[in-house]
Amino acid sequence: MIFHQSMVKIIAGILAIIGLCVGVNVTFFQTRGFAETTAVITDLTEEGSGDDTTYRPTVEYEVDGETYNVKLDNSVKADSVGNTITVLYDPSNPELAYVKNGMGIYLLIVCPLILAFVLISIFKGRGERQENKERQELSGYTGYAPHVVGGERELYFLTDLGTPKAGHRIEDENRRVLYEAKMTNFGVAVDYKFDFIDHEHGKTVPHLVGQVLESTWGTLLADVHDTFEFDGVDIWKHLKQNGISVESSVTAGEGALVGMEYRILRDGEEIAHAVQTSQFPHEEDTDAHKVEGKIPIPGFYRIWTTEVYLDLLFVTLMAFARSGAGDDKGGTYGAILGTLDKIKNNEGNI
Structure with a gap:
C-alpha cells in the first residue's frame, strides 16, 4: 500500500477517534465506582524476548482485612519488585483491579487536539488546492x-x-x-x-x-x-x-x-x-x-x-x-x- 499525505491525515484521524473512545471508556466507565488503595509488587512475569520483553506485575493489597494477590495487565520495569503502586479495585469483586494512571485523561486531552488538527489541515488543504488552481488559471x-x-x-x-x-x-x-x-x-x-x-x-x-x-x-x-x-x-x-x-x-x-x-x-x-x-x-x-x-x-x-x-x-x-x-x-x-x-x-x- 502506498501512503500519501492525505491518507496519513485520515489514518491519524481514525486513530485519534479510537484513542478518544478508549479515553472515555477508561475514565468514565471501566473504573466507575472503583475504590483506591496502595499495592506492593511481589512478583514479575516475563513475557517476550530481547527488546520486546515486558514484565507483568503481581501485586498484593488488602481490602477489609483480606489480602489479595492479583496479576495486572500493565507492564513495569524489571527491577520493580518491592515497589508500591496505586491500584483501583472493584469493591464488589476486589480481585478485579487496574493500575491507576492518567492515560484516560491524557487521551481525552491529546486525541481531540489531534483530531482537530487533522480536520483543520484537511479542509485547509482542500481550500489551498482550489486557490492554487485559480491562481494557475489566472x-x-x-x-x-x-x-x-x-x-x-x-x-x-x-x-x-x-x-x-x-x-x-x-x-x-x-x-x-x-x-x-x-x-x-x-x-x-x-x-x-x-x-x-x-x-x-x-x-x-x-x-x-x-x-x-x-x-x-x-x-x-x-x-x-x-x-x-x-x-x-x-x-x-x-x-x-x-x-x-x-x-x-x-x-x-x-x-x-x-x-x-x-x-x-x-x-x-x-x-x-x-x-x-x-x-x-x-x-x-x-x-x-x-x-x-x-x-x-x-x-x-x-x-x-x-x-x-x-x-x-x-x-x-x-x-x-x-x-x-x-x-x-x-x-x-x-x-x-x-x-x-x-x-x-x-x-x-x-
Whole structure:
C-alpha cells in the first residue's frame, strides 16, 4: 500500500477517534465506582524476548482485612519488585483491579487536539488546492509546454540543501538561472507553495508540493516507495500522466565515484540525459574542491538536453531530488534492473 499525505491525515484521524473512545471508556466507565488503595509488587512475569520483553506485575493489597494477590495487565520495569503502586479495585469483586494512571485523561486531552488538527489541515488543504488552481488559471497555465527540439545544451540541476525550503533550479554553464522553483509558503501540515519560474520565457506558474513520505515493505518482492504529492496527485503518477518515463541506472564517471544516471523520455522519445554529480557541478568548482568534486550529492545533476521548454524536465528532476528515489515508480528496483542491463550490454562495465 502506498501512503500519501492525505491518507496519513485520515489514518491519524481514525486513530485519534479510537484513542478518544478508549479515553472515555477508561475514565468514565471501566473504573466507575472503583475504590483506591496502595499495592506492593511481589512478583514479575516475563513475557517476550530481547527488546520486546515486558514484565507483568503481581501485586498484593488488602481490602477489609483480606489480602489479595492479583496479576495486572500493565507492564513495569524489571527491577520493580518491592515497589508500591496505586491500584483501583472493584469493591464488589476486589480481585478485579487496574493500575491507576492518567492515560484516560491524557487521551481525552491529546486525541481531540489531534483530531482537530487533522480536520483543520484537511479542509485547509482542500481550500489551498482550489486557490492554487485559480491562481494557475489566472497565470494562463493550461499544462506543460509542448515538446520542442532545439540545440543540445549542457545544464545543471541544483538543490539548495541544508534548508527546509529546499529550492531547486536549472543553470547553464555561465551560472545563469534558466528555470527555478521558489518556495512562497512553508507549511507543516499542508502542502508547500512554490512559484515555478521559467526565466527564458518569462512565465511563472504556482504549484503545491507535498511533504516526502515513504512506505516500505520488508520483503524481497515489494519495493520501497518514496513519494510526495504534486498539486494533489502522486508525483510519479503525475509524470506518467504527462508521458514521462525514466530509465535509471547506477554509473561511475568524471566528478562522481558512484551516482545515479537517468535517461528521461517523453512519450517514448528521449528529451534529456542526466547524471548525478557533485555539489560543485561546474568544472572550475570541481578543481577548487577536489574532494567534494568526487562525491555525488543527492539533488545535483548534470543534464544534456535538446528541450527548448524545461518545465516538465524540471519537475521530473525535482521528483528524484526531493524523494531520493531511484526509479520512476518512487522505488529502487528499476535502477537495479537498469544497472544490470547496462552491465550486460557493456560487457561488465558500468
